[in-house]
Amino acid sequence: MFRVQNGVFGYEREDRILNGIDFSLAEGKILTILGPNGAGKTTLLKCMVGLLKWQDGRSLLEDRPVPQIPAAEFWKKVSYVPQAKNFAVPYSVREMVVMGRAPYIGVFSVPGKMDYEIATETMASLGILHLQNKQCSRISGGELQLALIARALVAGPKLVILDEPESHLDFRNQLLVLEKLQWVATEKGISCVINTHYPENAFRISDRTLMLGRGKRYVFGETREVITEENLREFFGVRVRILPFREGERDFNTIFPVELANTAFL
Numbered sequence: 001m002f003r004v005q006n007g008v009f010g011y012e013r014e015d016r017i018l019n020g021i022d023f024s025l026a027e028g029k030i031l032t033i034l035g036p037n038g039a040g041k042t043t044l045l046k047c048m049v050g051l052l053k054w055q056d057g058r059s060l061l062e063d064r065p066v067p068q069i070p071a072a073e074f075w076k077k078v079s080y081v082p083q084a085k086n087f088a089v090p091y092s093v094r095e096m097v098v099m100g101r102a103p104y105i106g107v108f109s110v111p112g113k114m115d116y117e118i119a120t121e122t123m124a125s126l127g128i129l130h131l132q133n134k135q136c137s138r139i140s141g142g143e144l145q146l147a148l149i150a151r152a153l154v155a156g157p158k159l160v161i162l163d164e165p166e167s168h169l170d171f172r173n174q175l176l177v178l179e180k181l182q183w184v185a186t187e188k189g190i191s192c193v194i195n196t197h198y199p200e201n202a203f204r205i206s207d208r209t210l211m212l213g214r215g216k217r218y219v220f221g222e223t224r225e226v227i228t229e230e231n232l233r234e235f236f237g238v239r240v241r242i243l244p245f246r247e248g249e250r251d252f253n254t255i256f257p258v259e260l261a262n263t264a265f266l
């Protein structure tokens with residue numbers, strides 16, 4: 001449903017950060033993007049949705065080149081969730097969530113009954129309805145992240161793109177946000193692209209992973225083929241052990257950092 005073909009980008013023309021990026025994401029699947037600080041993860045998200053312009057190559061949504069899709073139509077199908085830490089608005093959770101209906105509301109109009117009903121339903125499905133009258137500046141980081149996800153969902157998107165949704169959250173809230181995102185993908189059939197700093201989280205919820213390194217290198221594929229001891233050593237400069245274990249019916253992986261590794265690229 002979404003793909004990037006030969007994506008090339010650099011803030012300075014001669015100094016490219018992204019080179020020849022190719023990947024695709026099917027409906028209802030989760031893609032995580034991993035990589036060290038400064039590798040270009042946020043830049044990739046911005047290029048994907050057209051906030052930055054690819055210098056070569058293109059993004060396609062449902063087989064249509066993104067620049068050819070009218071903005072009003074595009075933002076009904078794609079929602080972008082920024083990092084919660086940069087997000088301080090003087091609104092109640094309910095007002096903030098209903099703003100996600102903007103692509104359906106005329107420039108000179110205000111949200112109607114139906115918009116509020118959709119917002120209420122979405123907050124309830126994410127378990128945050130009890131917060132609806134609280135100010136966004138007075139809720140916890142985890143609650144704010146769920147409110148931002150609710151705001152993204154009220155437009156009824158086919159693709160949600162999230163920039164580090166579980167950063168700055170405690171252990172439990174990380175799990176809560178990850179489980180809600182899995183629910184969004186599997187129950188609602190919405191595809192998700194998630195920037196994360198946590199390989200274990202990527203292992204836990206993603207179908208595909210794109211690991212981005214400095215110096216224009218990347219690997220893309222099935223998560224368990226991309227998150228390997230070799231790739232983590234090469235891309236992050238850390239020697240890790242990946243330790244699989246089974247709990248009930250489910251398989252998990254612990255990724256344990258053993259020591260810094262010397263690599264030519266870092």
Ligand SMILES: Nc1ncnc2c1ncn2[C@@H]1O[C@H](COP(=O)(O)OP(=O)(O)OP(=O)(O)O)[C@@H](O)[C@H]1O
Nearest residue numbers: 011012017035036037038039040041042043044197
């Ligand atoms: N507006 C800009 N103009 C010039 N260079 C930029 C701009 N934004 C980012 N960069 C540079 O591009 C590179 C990639 O930045 P980006 O924010 O995409 O990395 P990232 O992988 O998301 O990093 P982090 O994990 O630290 O959030 C960095 O070297 C950064 O300094």
